[in-house]
Amino acid sequence: MTNISISLEGIDQAIDSLNYRPGSIKQRAILAIRAFYTSNESLKQLSSLDTDILIQSVWDVGDHLSKLKAKRRNFSSIKSSINADLEKLSQKGQNRENIIIADSNVFDMSQEAKNNLFNSFADAFKTGDINLDQAKDLLKAVKNFLKDYQTTDADNSEEDIEEIELDEGEEFEEIEELDEDVEEIELDEDEELEEVDELDEDPEEIEVEEDVEEIELDEDEELEEIEELDEDVEEIELDEDEELEEVDELDEDLEEIEAEEDIEEIELDEDEELEEIEELDEDVEEIELDEDEELEEVDELDEDELKALEEFREKKELAEHFDDTLGQREKKINKYVTVPEGKYTIGTKKSLKSSMELQLFDMPKVYIGMYPVCNSLFEIFIEQTGYTTTAENQGYGRVYHSSLKKDTNGLTWNKHAGSEDIKGACWYHPFGPDSNLHGKRSHPVVQVSVDDAVTFAAWIGRRLPTEAEWEAAARTDLGYKYPWGNKFNPNALNIEQSGVSDTCAVDEYDAFANEFKIVDMLGNVMEWTADMETPSIESKKNIRYNIAKGAAWNSKQDITISSRALFKPGFTSNTIGFRCISEIFS
The missing domain is CATH 3.90.1580.10 (paralog of FGE (formylglycine-generating enzyme))
Incomplete structure (x- = not known):
């Protein structure tokens, strides 16, 4: 089961496992947060830490407002990097309490661990794998979980938390009743499944009978229908042949008419046609050459403009970034x-x-x-x-x-x-x-x-x-x-x-x-x-x-x-x- 809370021992174990170089910026940052945890009571009392106070512990910036502002982004990046390292330790089993640094700059359990905690609470009741001490701890954990993740209806959330705060004796009576309900639900489900199986058998029998009836058609009637169909096909084929003959005759008449018109058009002056064709070819060649030259110029212009624009953007970003780092x-x-x-x-x-x-x-x-x-x-x-x-x-x-x-x-x-x-x-x-x-x-x-x-x-x-x-x-x-x-x-x-x-x-x-x-x-x-x-x-x-x-x-x-x-x-x-x-x- 997932750890239900974090402890000073778990925090120190995670910090030691990070094995940061002494004096490094990451070590200074995480130790600056650890310095606020003086006892187990501080785990409950600390809900947030001021970013600027931590920055002053990590860097020698004093109360200089512009320097503090400039370091806030750095501190946020360092915190993200530390959390990434802590998550890797969790995967290796070297961060047993799944410690992270929350947005409020305090140590907390990771969101994934909290989700696992909630799931383990539900699984424990389903399987019955829970004893008195585990139930007590789990109920407290769920209470804290609900406090951290309230729904939009605040009143309903408060009522849910009040319901969780039951007398331990009553809690376990409810647990026993819950187990009985689960057994009843399981029995009901078995009975329902048997009924469904019986219901499935009937439609199958009905469908089979209908299929058999359809198959038992009179074979003689089918053969008669097939013979009639063959006769219809023969008649259609004959009609099509006659129609094709008529179309062929019509095409021949059209060809004779078109041939006469073509002969008249062909009797044009061949010299004039050839001159026009040659002039047309020259115009086409000139147009094609002009288009190719223009396209080459456009491509070169586009490439130069895009390159210049990209260089300008890069230089602008560099200039703005440098100025942003200054006091x-x-x-x-x-x-x-x-x-x-x-x-x-x-x-x-x-x-x-x-x-x-x-x-x-x-x-x-x-x-x-x-x-x-x-x-x-x-x-x-x-x-x-x-x-x-x-x-x-x-x-x-x-x-x-x-x-x-x-x-x-x-x-x-x-x-x-x-x-x-x-x-x-x-x-x-x-x-x-x-x-x-x-x-x-x-x-x-x-x-x-x-x-x-x-x-x-x-x-x-x-x-x-x-x-x-x-x-x-x-x-x-x-x-x-x-x-x-x-x-x-x-x-x-x-x-x-x-x-x-x-x-x-x-x-x-x-x-x-x-x-x-x-x-x-x-x-x-x-x-x-x-x-x-x-x-x-x-x-x-x-x-x-x-x-x-x-x-x-x-x-x-x-x-x-x-x-x-x-x-x-x-x-x-x-x-x-x-x-x-x-x-x-x-």
Whole structure:
């Protein structure tokens, strides 16, 4: 028979059988629930546990509402996974009380076990395989079962439960009476079956007699009918032959008439007919060729459109999923703004070999990151994908030091200015192994290569901007020299003169956003683009360089939106980051 209740011993036995790795997320979750069961009384008293309290026990999120909200879906998934494991244990006999975690977050018996309990209650009375203790326990179990699964008529359910709560002596009197009723029903059924057998025999005899009477037909009468039928068939066949002869004659007359008409029609000019036929053939061939070409074009168009639509949907889902995982602070930093379609001025009149020439650019409608990608967003990407950056793989990154640094005495000269390749420098050690990201979660991520930036962007359903797109978005349709206008303002950006000698928060200069509300496109960090260029300087090696736009925290004051720099593939430093762009809504 099925277990009628759960116990602390059964719960602990099931947890031990799960054999979860110590410290794993599943173990922390199930032990967080187990901690509320301090005694056998708690099995009766606990009807539900607050999800947020359990989340706080599993993850270190405190009272942060946005973090709690983000973890609720995770907790639900983990609970479903644990229940699946518990059900497997039940099938193996290692979860003897069929323990699961209910929707209310407390331990309970599985629904299947409860159904089996109810069935075993009924079977016990039918077979008589029940003693006093079992009956007592079963009646209590059914009482609890009815409490849990009330019908829509609440009053009737309460009356049923009251009826179950009978005096034990009366209960067993009723059980004995029930057994007698069952015996009477069984006897009645036997008698009824005997009567049915007798009734079945009579119709069979009647049917046999009728069949015999039908078979005893007069054979002579049958033979006479058959002979008459043969005569009728012969007459029908004769009539048909006569009719066919008449039809043949009629067909011959029609053929003579049609032949005369055909001869008249045939006497047309053969040359004219042949010309018309040839022209018709040419038209048919042209139509068939046109249709084939059109169908090929339609097929190609449909395939391209479907492929583009599918790619758009996939990118949209990736972008929405990433944004849904973020807290309020990260959501603000991950915001995208619209760059309208139109003609934009890009490039410069300066005759610098590394500059893009002044020109008009047809800008499509796109959505670009309001800020560069910051450390907190990049960290989520690393945690969820296990991605290893270029700097980590190669073991070093370029580290720059600023000439000026602000301290209590104002700006001072830094004798260690310049750059060098430092072992261990990477995105979470931007200046080398002795540095870290403490206090820099909202700073732009650095020590990332173009490949790192492209991989991150694809993971969230977006991409890197081209140089033309980046510059058009920065200058806006007003064609400004700087994001805020045409006059340089040293207080509007983080460069060497600022004395920070490092990156700052991406929203530090919100007040100096451009007309499209895009922030930090000049100063703080240079930003990778999707473009590459081969320098015009004569060289034995034809190397294509990655293009970075804008300026960094160690730049001088002679920078503008058109400023650019070229770096070899795989280059990383503590002065270059990136932002994303796409055709997906902001």
